[in-house]
Every structure is written in structure tokens, then in C-alpha cells.
Amino acid sequence: MELAAAGIFHAAKYPPARVRVDGTAALYRAVTRACRTGERFPPRPHGPARLWRRSRASLQTEFRGGDVASRMNTVKRALMTLPFERRAALLLRNLARLRYPEMARALECSPEAASRQLAAARRQFSTVYREIAI
Amino acid sequence: MKCSLLALSSYLDDELDPERRAEIEAHLVGCERCRKGLECLREETERFGALGRVHVPDDAVSGFLQQLGLLGPGDALPPRAPRPPDPPGPELPRWRGGGGAAETLPWSARHYPQPPPAPPESDQPSLPFVDAFSPSGVTVMAAPTEELFEDDELHLNGRPVPASGPSLAPEAVPGALEPPAPDHWSHGSVALEGVGAWSTVHPIRVTPSGVEEAASEAAGIEAGAPAVAPEPVVIPDDILPPPPLAPSLPASLAPPVHPPPPRPPSAWPLPTSAPLRSQPPPSRLGDQTWLDSAPSAPWVRASDDDGDPWSWAPRDDPVSPQSHIHPAPTFSVDPLRSVPAGAGAPPGHSTDAEVASDEDAAYEDATPDPLIDPVIARVAGPPQPVRATLISRLRDQVSLRLALMRSADGDDGPAPAAMPGPGHSVQPPESAGLLTAALRARMDPPVDMDEPAAPPAGGAGPARGGHGAERPAATPWSGVPPFESATIAAATTPRVRDLDRGPGKPGRHTQHLGDRRWIGPSAGKVDPASGRLGDLPHRVRRLARQPRHRYIVLAILAVLVVTVSLFVTHVGGQTPLPLAANTGATSRAAPHPSATPALQPATGLQPSASVAPSAAPTVSATPVPTPVPTPVPTPLVTTQTYGSGGTGWKLQELRCCDVQAGSGYTRVVFDLGGASGADPNATVSFPSATTMVVAFAGVSATSSIQGDGGGGIVTAVTRQSGSQVIFRLTLSRAATVQGWDYLGGTDAESSAPLHLYFDLN
Numbered sequence: 080m081e082l083a084a085a086g087i088f089h090a091a092k093y094p095p096a097r098v099r100v101d102g103t104a105a106l107y108r109a110v111t112r113a114c115r116t117g118e119r120f121p122p123r124p125h126g127p128a129r130l131w132r133r134s135r136a137s138l139q140t141e142f143r144g145g146d147v148a149s150r151m152n153t154v155k156r157a158l159m160t161l162p163f164e165r166r167a168a169l170l171l172r173n174l175a176r177l178r179y180p181e182m183a184r185a186l187e188c189s190p191e192a193a194s195r196q197l198a199a200a201r202r203q204f205s206t207v208y209r210e211i212a213i
Numbered sequence: 214m215k216c217s218l219l220a221l222s223s224y225l226d227d228e229l230d231p232e233r234r235a236e237i238e239a240h241l242v243g244c245e246r247c248r249k250g251l252e253c254l255r256e257e258t259e260r261f262g263a264l265g266r267v268h269v270p271d272d273a274v275s276g277f278l279q280q281l282g283l284l285g286p287g288d289a290l291p292p293r294a295p296r297p298p299d300p301p302g303p304e305l306p307r308w309r310g311g312g313g314a315a316e317t318l319p320w321s322a323r324h325y326p327q328p329p330p331a332p333p334e335s336d337q338p339s340l341p342f343v344d345a346f347s348p349s350g351v352t353v354m355a356a357p358t359e360e361l362f363e364d365d366e367l368h369l370n371g372r373p374v375p376a377s378g379p380s381l382a383p384e385a386v387p388g389a390l391e392p393p394a395p396d397h398w399s400h401g402s403v404a405l406e407g408v409g410a411w412s413t414v415h416p417i418r419v420t421p422s423g424v425e426e427a428a429s430e431a432a433g434i435e436a437g438a439p440a441v442a443p444e445p446v447v448i449p450d451d452i453l454p455p456p457p458l459a460p461s462l463p464a465s466l467a468p469p470v471h472p473p474p475p476r477p478p479s480a481w482p483l484p485t486s487a488p489l490r491s492q493p494p495p496s497r498l499g500d501q502t503w504l505d506s507a508p509s510a511p512w513v514r515a516s517d518d519d520g521d522p523w524s525w526a527p528r529d530d531p532v533s534p535q536s537h538i539h540p541a542p543t544f545s546v547d548p549l550r551s552v553p554a555g556a557g558a559p560p561g562h563s564t565d566a567e568v569a570s571d572e573d574a575a576y577e578d579a580t581p582d583p584l585i586d587p588v589i590a591r592v593a594g595p596p597q598p599v600r601a602t603l604i605s606r607l608r609d610q611v612s613l614r615l616a617l618m619r620s621a622d623g624d625d626g627p628a629p630a631a632m633p634g635p636g637h638s639v640q641p642p643e644s645a646g647l648l649t650a651a652l653r654a655r656m657d658p659p660v661d662m663d664e665p666a667a668p669p670a671g672g673a674g675p676a677r678g679g680h681g682a683e684r685p686a687a688t689p690w691s692g693v694p695p696f697e698s699a700t701i702a703a704a705t706t707p708r709v710r711d712l713d714r715g716p717g718k719p720g721r722h723t724q725h726l727g728d729r730r731w732i733g734p735s736a737g738k739v740d741p742a743s744g745r746l747g748d749l750p751h752r753v754r755r756l757a758r759q760p761r762h763r764y765i766v767l768a769i770l771a772v773l774v775v776t777v778s779l780f781v782t783h784v785g786g787q788t789p790l791p792l793a794a795n796t797g798a799t800s801r802a803a804p805h806p807s808a809t810p811a812l813q814p815a816t817g818l819q820p821s822a823s824v825a826p827s828a829a830p831t832v833s834a835t836p837v838p839t840p841v842p843t844p845v846p847t848p849l850v851t852t853q854t855y856g857s858g859g860t861g862w863k864l865q866e867l868r869c870c871d872v873q874a875g876s877g878y879t880r881v882v883f884d885l886g887g888a889s890g891a892d893p894n895a896t897v898s899f900p901s902a903t904t905m906v907v908a909f910a911g912v913s914a915t916s917s918i919q920g921d922g923g924g925g926i927v928t929a930v931t932r933q934s935g936s937q938v939i940f941r942l943t944l945s946r947a948a949t950v951q952g953w954d955y956l957g958g959t960d961a962e963s964s965a966p967l968h969l970y971f972d973l974n
Contacts, residue, residue: 091282138269138273139269139270139273141269154264179226195219197222198222198223
């Protein structure tokens with residue numbers, strides 16, 4: 080959630096020039112960018128201070144869906160093996176339900192590249208999931 | 214078109230233009246692999262619906278937006294966007310792939326639930342599928358009207374699609390011969406098989422047992438002649454993918470290219486009355502309904518012989534033409550599974566009734582296909598080479614070192630190859646390599662009779678061999694369960710943690726986590742202090758483990774120690790440096806605590822004449838001119854000049870007096886007169902410790918002034934002959950000039966205008 084908060088913060092700080100065109104995809108792009116770079120909000124201190132000082136989370140969240148914990152764990156572990164771009168493409172498509180042009184704006188690539196990433200991610204995810212899940 | 218994963222993925226996401234979509238749908242009709250691949254992709258999509266959701270409460274959102282400055286303190290939150298529809302996840306019935314345990318592939322072995330009860334006979338007048346043997350290689354099966362999914366909603370991409378669409382009526386395929394569609398084809402289905410090699414013509418029945426006759430009647434087919442096709446739909450080959458099998462032979466004369474499926478009849482996992490969905494005629498290709506119903510249709514799972522689950526995907530390497538030939542069982546065999554015995558089934562399949570009665574056994578795929586079921590593959594599949602991971606390499610190293618230590622201890626047992634001793638029940642697996650066998654032999658050597666038995670360390674180990682009773686534990690490893698294998702055993706799937714750990718160095722996210730990837734006793738455990746100081750010991754240990762960093766740390770410590778010692782030495786105690794004045798005479802003397810630097814001359818760059826008063830060994834201040842035994846071998850001649858260079862002065866008188874008898878000082882006063890202005894120069898030197906010479910420049914004196922009898926420590930004053938006025942003062946002890954000045958004005962004892970005095974002590 081720190082990463083998501085960083086994305087929202089960045090989107091709020093630097094609003095896109097084409098709000099009408101980008102729409103929600105701008106927010107997803109900011110969040111994707113924050114996840115890629117590891118940027119967090121509130122930012123973590125650098126240097127030795129981060130050993131003992133951790134800022135409070137800005138977004139308090141609740142987790143729902145504990146009944147499917149085991150499967151979620153498997154899905155998550157399979158997802159963690161994917162490269163970032165593929166993982167982002169898979170999540171943006173399957174969870175955020177973005178269309179290909181919106182995915183392209185979020186991933187900062189062309190729609191064709193987004194579709195390729197998504198197809199490759201599906202293939203790799205299936206392979207890894209098959210190996211993990213027993 | 215070629216099989217393409219990209220196209221399938223885009224098709225699944227409904228991102229294609231209609232022409233391309235129609236192409237793919239037409240391709241899906243004839244391509245078995247793509248159908249399976251699409252189903253696999255669909256299952257993956259459904260799998261993401263099982264992920265847990267993170268819910269952010271409204272107050273947290275408003276607080277966060279206020280923190281960002283996007284929302285005022287009193288503002289209300291904007292309305293939430295409509296949540297995207299949930300994918301059909303666990304709420305799906307199991308036979309559609311939802312819920313239950315993870316099912317990775319659509320053709321893996323499944324345990325089907327209890328099939329839904331068959332509807333009453335009057336409601337569902339099921340008709341047998343009638344197989345037709347088409348001379349053009351296209352077999353069309355007609356199914357009579359079935360209202361199976363009339364009121365059901367079929368889901369495609371999470372969107373409900375009504376099963377009963379407007380295009381229920383068969384339409385003409387362009388370019389195809391118009392099939393004489395019977396009247397009961399309102400919901401009829403046509404299955405197209407691009408494989409034109411159906412050698413065996415069997416009646417196909419999918420309905421529960423006992424209704425086939427009525428179904429046949431409803432279909433207008435006479436009972437007892439189920440093999441008669443009503444009217445086969447013949448579609449020319451130019452609109453369908455060419456049959457990949459035996460294209461040169463006319464299909465009508467083609468011998469059976471596919472042998473009958475090699476599976477035993479009991480291996481078919483189809484439920485007896487599984488909802489076999491009707492397939493639309495090819496004129497309804499634009500309808501998505503039958504595509505969505507594909508996962509539940511048995512013909513998807515019917516041909517499981519495709520070994521590679523991803524063989525449908527385009528490959529980089531050229532595929533041999535043989536790989537296109539899939540000995541896929543087709544409809545001619547598959548629906549027969551549900552035909553009860555004696556109802557027109559071939560005699561070779563007469564065991565179907567027992568299979569149908571025992572459903573659990575029937576639904577299990579007993580055929581160990583290693584590429585279908587990973588569980589079965591681990592049991593019966595061929596050993597797969599497992600690439601070396603970090604864990605396996607570490608285990609290899611540890612076991613090798615243990616073995617070397619063991620051999621270095623002097624336990625030169627027999628050769629490892631001949632190792633297994635009497636009663637050594639644990640044998641290395643055949644799949645393990647030579648290293649494994651050698652290491653196992655090293656780890657568990659047989660008891661050597663020549664060696665004295667070591668006392669058992671903890672408890673009696675398992676007795677080994679015939680002599681194990683006397684000496685239960687000869688090695689420290691005897692009580693330990695035998696080492697499984699030095700490497701990850703072959704025929705094992707890669708472990709989850711190996712997959713999690715992954716290759717390569719950790720990325721920046723992991724470095725942010727504090728490098729908790731280390732392998733140790735606390736690996737994987739997260740203590741509450743983790744993230745704050747929890748990983749500090751790991752960091753320190755990692756730092757200390759590298760010798761280069763250790764050297765750097767040691768160098769920094771050494772520099773610190775040197776700096777601190779220098780600081781303490783030079784700043785803390787300021788030792789008084791020995792002054793050079795009268796050094797030879799006062800080398801033994803302690804420094805005078807009452808030295809007055811205010812009496813020092815302004816030109817005192819040479820501090821010789823003013824400081825370091827000497828505590829002479831002779832304490833007596835008697836004027837007796839006794840030669841003082843000065844131990845100074847070479848008297849230091851120091852010279853000091855006072856005055857500002859005035860001339861024309863005339864020395865009038867010379868006086869010496871003891872200011873304070875005993876411990877006081879002796880003052881020598883020169884009375885000058887006859888001029889005014891600048892003070893004359895007087896040069897004072899000490900040729901020896903007890904001799905003081907005062908030479909004037911620019912001062913004249915009458916010859917009557919020869920000297921004085923002295924006073925205090927001055928015992929005699931002598932004037933040297935010559936043009937310059939020079940007086941030699943003989944001191945009774947070693948002394949230095951403590952003070953001097955030119956004083957103007959008359960004195961009580963002298964009327965001279967200028968007086969130069971020296972204080973000697």
C-alpha cells in the first residue's frame with residue numbers, strides 16, 4: 080500500500096497533461112511506476128535512520144478473502160516469479176480489468192507490446208503455476 | 214491462420230476486430246490445441262478471481278486524500294467507481310473449473326462431483342448423437358433438440374451470455390452445401406472434426422441410460438438403427454482447415470490412421486450424464502455460446518494424448534510434421550463412454566456399466582500420463598533432470614565436507630562403491646548419481662570390526678548388521694536417519710522455495726527488505742522487530758564475513774587510535790619547554806614560578822637574558838669573593854642589547870646595591886647625563902656564569918669612573934680600558950637579568966637625568 084500511496088501521491092502532485100485522454104490509466108500508470116521504482120509514500124528514510132524509524136502507513140487497509148488463502152498464496156507465489164512487466168500486465172488485465180489501450184498507458188508502451196506482454200505473462204504464469212500447485 | 218498464443222490471448226480479452234475474431238473462431242473449430250489453450254487461458258483468468266482483496270475503508274481514503282491535499286477537511290469523498298465485475302471464481306460449479314483445489318490444466322485428472330440427476334424422461338427426450346461418415350472428411354453430428362441450458366446463463370469473460378440467442382436457427386454456411394436441416398435442429402449441434410479419419414462408426418449417446426429409444430423416436434430415427442445419420446452436413450474443405458491426417462487419401466477410402474485410443478475404457482473421466490452441451494452448427498460461429506461451453510464439453514477433454522500442454526502454442530523451433538499428427542480420439546469413441554452395456558454399444562466396451570456405476574473410479578484417470586498430471590508424473594513419470602539450485606549445491610558441499618572430514622578422521626573404510634554393509638537396508642536410488650552413492654556410503658559406513666567401538670553418543674542407534682547388537686553406534690551418524698540424497702533427487706519437481714528464491718542476485722526490492730534471503734536457522738522467520746533492528750545482526754555478520762571490509766574497519770580503528778593518542782599527548786598537557794637563557798648555568802635549575810614576563814624586553818626575541826633564573830647551589834649571599842665552583846664546562850655567552858641607540862651620553866656614576874639582603878636582588882644603576890633624546894645602547898653579555906659585561910655605545914665616561922666596590926651579589930666592578938665604556942661585573946653567584954629600564958629624572962642619590970638599572974638575581 081505504500082507503493083500504491085506513492086503512485087497516488089505522484090499522480091496528485093504531477094497531474095497528467097491529458098486528463099481526459101488518460102483518465103484512470105494515469106493513476107494506474109503512476110502506481111505502476113511507483114511499484115517499478117520502489118518509491119513509497121510516505122518516503123522511507125535513507126541512511127541508518129531507516130533501521131529504527133519507520134513511518135506510519137498512510138492507508139489503513141483490510142484484507143478480505145481469507146478463505147482462499149492457500150490458493151491465493153499459490154497464485155501470488157507464481158506471480159512473484161514473473162518479471163515486473165509481465166506481472167503488471169497480468170494484474171492490470173485480470174484484476175483492474177483494463178483494456179489494452181489503457182494497459183498500454185499504464186505500462187507506458189504500445190498496445191501491441193502490452194498484448195504481447197500479457198500473452199507471455201499468461202504463458203509463463205501457467206507454466207509456473209502448474210509446477211507449484213500440486 | 215497459424216496457431217498463436219497472442220491471438221488467443223487477445224481473443225480471450227475480446228480485443229480483436231470482428232474479422233480477426235471470426236478468423237480465430239473458425240480456426241478454433243478445427244484446432245484442438247487452440248481450444249485447449251483457450252480453455253487453459255480462461256482457467257487462469259478465473260484463478261485470479263480467487264485472490265484476496267484489499268479493502269480500503271472510506272475514512273482511510275479520506276484521511277489519505279486530505280494528507281495529499283486533494284480533499285478538504287470537510288469534503289465528502291467522491292462516489293466510488295463501480296467495481297469491476299468479479300471473475301467467475303469459486304462460485305462456479307466444480308465441473309466448470311471453479312472452486313475446489315487448484316486445477317492447473319484442463320486435461321488433468323479430476324474428481325468429478327456427483328453428476329446432476331437426470332431429468333425425467335418426458336422433460337428431456339434425449340436423442341442419440343448419430344455419427345455420420347462423411348466422404349469429404351467432415352463429419353457432422355446432429356443432435357436433437359435439447360433444452361439443457363435454456364434458462365441457464367453462460368458466462369463468457371464474466372459477462373452473462375444468454376444461451377438462447379437469436380441465431381438458434383441454422384444458417385447456411387457460405388460456400389457450403391445447404392444441409393437439409395431437419396426440423397428438430399432448432400438447438401441442434403454440429404461438431405466439425407477436421408480429422409477425416411473416423412474409421413469406426415459408432416452410435417453416440419450422451420444421454421442417461423434408458424432414454425435413448427425415446428430420443429430416437431423423437432428424432433425421427435428408428436430405434437435399433439442408431440447408426441443411420443439423418444442427413445450429414447457436408448462442408449467442403451476449402452472453408453475449413455485441411456484435415457491434417459492422410460490428406461492424400463480420399464476420406465471415404467481412408468483406412469483408420471488413428472488407432473483406437475490406447476486407453477482402457479475405464480480411464481475415461483466423463484461422467485455418465487455430464488452436461489454435454491450442444492454444439493451449434495458452423496453457421497453460428499459468431500455466437501460465443503458454444504465456445505464458452507467448451508470447457509464442460511467432453512470433446513475438450515476427450516483427447517488428452519497431446520503430451521505437451523503448450524504444444525498448441527507456436528514454437529520457435531521448427532516442428533516436425535509428425536508432431537501435427539495427434540492420435541486424438543474423437544467423438545466416435547468418446548461419447549460411447551456413457552452408453553450402458555447392451556444398448557447398442559460395441560461388445561468391446563461392455564464394461565461401461567460397471568464404470569458408470571462406480572463413479573469415483575470412473576472419473577479417475579488411471580492412465581499415468583506424465584505430462585498431464587504432475588502427481589502421477591512424480592510417481593510414474595520418467596526422471597527429470599533438475600537443475601542445480603542453491604539449496605542443492607549447498608547440500609552437496611556440506612555433505613562432501615562431512616564425508617571428507619569423516620575420511621580424514623582415519624575411517625578408511627572399504628571402497629565406497631562396495632559400501633552397503635550387511636543389513637544396510639537403505640539403498641541409494643537408481644536415479645541418484647555416483648556422487649550420491651559415494652556420499653551415502655561415506656555418511657553411513659558399515660561397522661568396521663577392527664576398530665574399537667566408540668561409546669554411543671545419544672541413545673542406541675539402529676542396529677546394523679549382525680554385529681550391530683554389540684556395537685550399536687559406531688559413527689555419530691548412526692542414530693541419525695540416513696541422508697536422503699546429496700542432490701535433490703531426480704524425478705522430483707523443483708521445490709517451491711527454489712522457485713521462490715529464484716536465480717541471480719536479489720533486486721532492489723529485496724535489498725530494501727534487508728537481505729533476508731540468507732540461509733540460516735532463522736530463515737523464513739520474521740520476528741516482530743524485523744525491519745527495524747531485526748536484520749541488523751545479519752548486516753553486521755555479512756559485513757564481517759568479507760575480509761576486505763574487515764581490513765577497512767581495522768584500518769579505520771587504527772587511524773582513530775593514533776589520532777586520539779596524538780590529541781591527548783599534545784593538547785592535554787602542555788609541557789614547558791626549556792628556555793635557552795643561561796642554559797649551561799641553569800640546566801639543573803627548576804623554573805622560577807615567579808618569572809615575570811612583563812619585565813621582558815620588547816625586543817626579547819632571544820629569551821636568553823631574561824628567563825630561567827637559576828637556583829644556584831650556593832645559597833649564601835655573602836660578599837665574600839669566593840670562586841663559585843660552577844660545573845659548567847663551557848660557559849654560554851649570551852648577549853642582549855638594551856636601549857634605542859642614542860648618542861652623546863656621558864656616564865656619571867655607577868652604583869650597586871642590594872635591594873633585599875639575602876634573597877633579594879641586586880640592582881646595578883648607571884647614571885647618565887650630558888645629553889637628551891634617545892637612550893643609549895647598552896649591551897649585556899655573560900661570558901661566564903658569574904661574569905657580567907656591560908658595554909655602552911655612544912656613551913663616554915671619565916677615567917675617574919673605574920668601578921665600584923659592588924654590593925649584593927656584585928663583588929667587583931672593573932672598567933676595561935679602551936675607547937668604549939665597558940664594565941665587567943664579577944658576581945658572587947650565577948645570576949641573570951631580572952629586570953631593567955631607563956628611568957628619567959633625578960634620583961634621590963643622583964642628579965643625573967637618565968638612569969639605567971639592571972636587577973640581577
